[in-house]
Amino acid sequence: MQRLVMTSIFALGIATAASATVVSEDSPAADNTDSVYEETLDFVGNPVYTSDGEMIGVVSSATTEADGDRMILVTFDDSFNDEYAGWEFELDDKWETTGELTVLWTAEELKGWIDANGALQQEAREAAKVEN
Structure with missing residues (x-):
């Protein structure tokens, strides 16, 4: 069976908790040397958890589009x-990672969203x- 990749037209909430830092758009990068591209790549390999602590997968790729949008792929x-x-x-352009991401939904809520x-x-x- 082919496994499909879900896409989200809105960024399903990701909690910062102790796992990510929100910085203002005009703030410099944490180490003052990373480009937006490098900051986006920092997400690769980060584990992703639900709000009730279930690990759902890891960030397997992160890209910065030509228009500056940052996209990440969480492999389940x-x-x-x-x-x-x-x-x-799409990842909010103000986010930097500190090693893990936590979605704001519980595992049950996320599974329901995925199914729907x-x-x-x-x-x-x-x-x-x-059509093609």
Whole structure:
């Protein structure tokens, strides 16, 4: 079975907790030397947890688009979700990582969102294939 990647048109809440630092847009980078691209790459390898502490996967890639948008791909652990490969979303441009990310939803809430949106995204992909 092919595992699909979920995408999010909005950044599902990610809690800062002790895992990320929010800085103002005009603040310099934490070490004053990293570019936005380098700061985005710092997310790769970070574990991702739900608000109730369940590890859902790791950040497997992070990119900075030509327009400056920062995207990360969270690859799901099979134990969290074996139908979808991962979840890609835009990262707020003010975020820097300190080693892990925590989503604001519980595991149950996130699984519900994935189930609801995964079916819609699959339908959209199939409709796009028919049009082409």
